[in-house]
Amino acid sequence: MSDKVRVYEIADEAGASSNEVISKAKDLGIELKSPQSAVSFEQAEEIANYIMTGKSSKVKAKPAAKPKKMVAKEETKEETPTKQEPKENASETTKKETTQSEENKQEPKKEEKIEEKKEEKTSAEEKKQPVNTQRDEKTNRIIPKRRGLKIVKKKKPVASKPLDTSSEDETTAKKKMKSLSEILGGNNEDDNSSNTVNTTANKPKVKKEKKKVPPKAHTHGKKLELDASKDFRDSDDSLLGDEVVLLDMSVSDSSKLFEDQKRPNPNANKNSKQTRSSKPAAFGNRPQGLKRKKRKKRIKRTEEVIDVTEVTIPEDIRVYEFAEACAKSPAEVITVLFGLGMMVTKNDFLKQDELEILGEEFGIEVTVKDALEDANYIDDYLEEEVDETNFVTRPPVVTIMGHVDHGKTSLLDKIRSSKTASGEAGGITQHITAYTIKQNDQKITFVDTPGHAAFSSMRARGASVTDVIIIVVAADDGVKQQTEEVISHAKAANCPIIVAVNKMDKEGANIDMVKAQMAEREMTPVDWGGDIEFIPVSAKTGNGIDDLLENILLQSEILELAADPKAKAKATVVESSLEKGRGPVATVIVQNGTLRVGDNIVCDTTYGRVKAITNDLGKQVEELGLSETGRILGLNDVPDTGTFMVAQDSDKEARDIATTRAEHARAKELSKSTKVSLEEMSGLIAEGKIKQLPVIIKTDVGGSLEAIKGSLEQIQNEEVKVKVIHAGVGGITESDLILASASEGCIILGFNVRPTGSVKSKAKADGITINTYSIIYDLIDDVKDALSGMMSAVIREENTGQAEVRDTFVVPKVGTVAGCLVTDGKVIRGGHARIIRDGVVTYTGKISSLKRFKDDVKEVTNGYECGIMFDKFNDIKVGDFIETFIQIEEKVHIDDK
Numbered sequence: 001m002s003d004k005v006r007v008y009e010i011a012d013e014a015g016a017s018s019n020e021v022i023s024k025a026k027d028l029g030i031e032l033k034s035p036q037s038a039v040s041f042e043q044a045e046e047i048a049n050y051i052m053t054g055k056s057s058k059v060k061a062k063p064a065a066k067p068k069k070m071v072a073k074e075e076t077k078e079e080t081p082t083k084q085e086p087k088e089n090a091s092e093t094t095k096k097e098t099t100q101s102e103e104n105k106q107e108p109k110k111e112e113k114i115e116e117k118k119e120e121k122t123s124a125e126e127k128k129q130p131v132n133t134q135r136d137e138k139t140n141r142i143i144p145k146r147r148g149l150k151i152v153k154k155k156k157p158v159a160s161k162p163l164d165t166s167s168e169d170e171t172t173a174k175k176k177m178k179s180l181s182e183i184l185g186g187n188n189e190d191d192n193s194s195n196t197v198n199t200t201a202n203k204p205k206v207k208k209e210k211k212k213v214p215p216k217a218h219t220h221g222k223k224l225e226l227d228a229s230k231d232f233r234d235s236d237d238s239l240l241g242d243e244v245v246l247l248d249m250s251v252s253d254s255s256k257l258f259e260d261q262k263r264p265n266p267n268a269n270k271n272s273k274q275t276r277s278s279k280p281a282a283f284g285n286r287p288q289g290l291k292r293k294k295r296k297k298r299i300k301r302t303e304e305v306i307d308v309t310e311v312t313i314p315e316d317i318r319v320y321e322f323a324e325a326c327a328k329s330p331a332e333v334i335t336v337l338f339g340l341g342m343m344v345t346k347n348d349f350l351k352q353d354e355l356e357i358l359g360e361e362f363g364i365e366v367t368v369k370d371a372l373e374d375a376n377y378i379d380d381y382l383e384e385e386v387d388e389t390n391f392v393t394r395p396p397v398v399t400i401m402g403h404v405d406h407g408k409t410s411l412l413d414k415i416r417s418s419k420t421a422s423g424e425a426g427g428i429t430q431h432i433t434a435y436t437i438k439q440n441d442q443k444i445t446f447v448d449t450p451g452h453a454a455f456s457s458m459r460a461r462g463a464s465v466t467d468v469i470i471i472v473v474a475a476d477d478g479v480k481q482q483t484e485e486v487i488s489h490a491k492a493a494n495c496p497i498i499v500a501v502n503k504m505d506k507e508g509a510n511i512d513m514v515k516a517q518m519a520e521r522e523m524t525p526v527d528w529g530g531d532i533e534f535i536p537v538s539a540k541t542g543n544g545i546d547d548l549l550e551n552i553l554l555q556s557e558i559l560e561l562a563a564d565p566k567a568k569a570k571a572t573v574v575e576s577s578l579e580k581g582r583g584p585v586a587t588v589i590v591q592n593g594t595l596r597v598g599d600n601i602v603c604d605t606t607y608g609r610v611k612a613i614t615n616d617l618g619k620q621v622e623e624l625g626l627s628e629t630g631r632i633l634g635l636n637d638v639p640d641t642g643t644f645m646v647a648q649d650s651d652k653e654a655r656d657i658a659t660t661r662a663e664h665a666r667a668k669e670l671s672k673s674t675k676v677s678l679e680e681m682s683g684l685i686a687e688g689k690i691k692q693l694p695v696i697i698k699t700d701v702g703g704s705l706e707a708i709k710g711s712l713e714q715i716q717n718e719e720v721k722v723k724v725i726h727a728g729v730g731g732i733t734e735s736d737l738i739l740a741s742a743s744e745g746c747i748i749l750g751f752n753v754r755p756t757g758s759v760k761s762k763a764k765a766d767g768i769t770i771n772t773y774s775i776i777y778d779l780i781d782d783v784k785d786a787l788s789g790m791m792s793a794v795i796r797e798e799n800t801g802q803a804e805v806r807d808t809f810v811v812p813k814v815g816t817v818a819g820c821l822v823t824d825g826k827v828i829r830g831g832h833a834r835i836i837r838d839g840v841v842t843y844t845g846k847i848s849s850l851k852r853f854k855d856d857v858k859e860v861t862n863g864y865e866c867g868i869m870f871d872k873f874n875d876i877k878v879g880d881f882i883e884t885f886i887q888i889e890e891k892v893h894i895d896d897k
């Protein structure tokens, strides 16, 4: 109270001149004379306020209001330029507030506040002032007081005497509260200043909010500070407002959260997902835990409820898949089959009979669905409506078969060369699979099959292209083994048969012999009262060929072969290969419709668009008509021989069918391999020590492939057999090596294909044998040799001598010694021997001891006496014969057995 403030200081504080201060003071009734005149703190403040606000307040103003203004001003001043540090500001403000409240108690506060403002302006001056003299020279040295007001310095002493302020807690708290409410834009008594404060305070508040949202620690930091003042919690509404801002956010979130948890509304799934992802980790575990429980419950329920009475399953189904379909465990399925003596694992495919048994056991009606139902393009084709008005007579397709060297190829070539215009026959030397000729303006298509086995295998697959079969029998050789086989294949094909008695030009030709032999095999000639035409021909001279062709046409007439050239094309693949620069090539015979360039085609597991067609003369054509043959380019892969090629409406349709079929084929292959391993397991019991030679066959064309595969599969006896792991058209590739290395002892057989450099070297490195051939018999012979090598050697016995027992001697602890005379050959110690008594072998074993007199000897020859003992056998009698022999191991060939 005793401190005075001089006019010039007030002027500085209020930002006015000393004269203004004097005149304003006068307005307030305070008489001042010069800038050096002094007034009390109260007066000084009154004057300053009056100057700044323009309002004349009462001289005896409320002390509480004044610091408020100052705080507000300070806040404004500090907060506005330092928006980026709201937290610091806030804490500074709080500190200042605390300071002010302390100052208010001691009353020098107003002066200090004014001085503080001055201080900002005269900071340079301050620095020169001593610090520790604030109370020594009250009147003369105000500057040190200003320093005393500096937040840092003033705060420390205040903080060090909290006990002094305890009696004024309420006042302080109120002041604090007010200042906070000012910050938050709460009520303010002073209109002008409050407006200013609110405006300025609002801005940083908005920013604070913005900053508060992400880093919550800031919010907490602030709250803690406020909480530290204890009383603040009790009273401050404005503070509550501050908290509400924060709570609003979390409350809205958590309310959603709880709503989601309560309502199992499926429509709310999206929301709940979002909420879950955005909610704090602390909440995250609860719903997840609940979810798990729910899942468990659901599974239990389904297990209990499901009672399968009927299932529709695919043809190839594994044990575990079947179990799943029937709502059983794989163990149940395995147990049922095991009980019936069928050993299966859960990955094994189930056979038809196994499925039936299981169906009965479980009381389930099992329906096997055709996996190719949607891709059965042949059935679909056959089901299509047929317009018989479009039907025209179709040329016959003829197959020639016969015993080796009876002249099939010669006959085919002769027919072709004699019936093809010389100009067109440019490439005739090259052997081709099928061709069409003209006889009396009527077409006939001939097909050369690699053998009757291949013919039948094709037929077995439902691909019978043949209308008429010609059996070639050499007139000089008659019916041979393969002729007989051909007869049965031809009969089975249920086609008209014509016998071409070839080589009629030969001297030893005897057609009657052939007729007689054939008649014995129910192939009676027409002129003998039967129904088989026998046509004498010579492939060498060409005699009788016209007759043969006429007969073929006659037969086809009887058959009334007809087809629709306007229909979608259906053809059969009779040959296929992978050609360099051309890709997969398929030789086809059109059976219905017309196959054109650009047609979308499906061919079992392969598909494509016909890029080009080459006819049997090597000419590019645009289309192939009924029963015509040609080579088709455009498939995505090499098709198997005997498969049907059918034109489809769209590329997609063709691709879909082929893809489905390919997938099914793969699954089948897999199923087969599993079954093979199963068979192998049971084979150990059933077949004893059967040995298999695993082979991979690669050929240039499909026909050879079928022939080789068929031949190899037939080579087997009770001990060894060939196991074809893979057979395909095309070169030997690295994938073949991989396949080969997976089967122990597997060899790769190439027919008219050779491995490339890298494949060769890899095979060498991996120790895989690749054998290539161009003659089919060489290949078969090699395989036979390999199989023979696998066969156990035959043990042959060779008699070496004979001895007659003349006497027997029992040696205690040693046994019976037979005193013998060697009557033939020689007796060898350690050698095998059998004792023959009355012509019957009573013992076979080894001679353990051989003596002459008392000496051990290695052998005793004819005419000499010796003592013989056997290994653990003493029942030797006088008059027995001892026959000695050696065992010789002999290798056998598969053909020997």
Ligand SMILES: Nc1nc2c(ncn2[C@@H]2O[C@H](COP(=O)(O)OP(=O)(O)OP(=O)(O)O)[C@@H](O)[C@H]2O)c(=O)[nH]1
Residues within 6 Å of the ligand: 402, 403, 404, 405, 406, 407, 408, 409, 410, 411, 502, 503, 504, 505, 506, 537, 538, 539, 540, 541
């Ligand atoms: N003299 C005479 N020889 C013929 C006649 N037909 C074929 N040959 C000869 O018989 C041999 C075998 O003829 P191929 O046409 O190769 O007999 P193939 O039945 O096709 O023989 P594979 O293809 O091995 O089954 C050849 O040397 C022909 O020259 C014929 O009518 N007269």
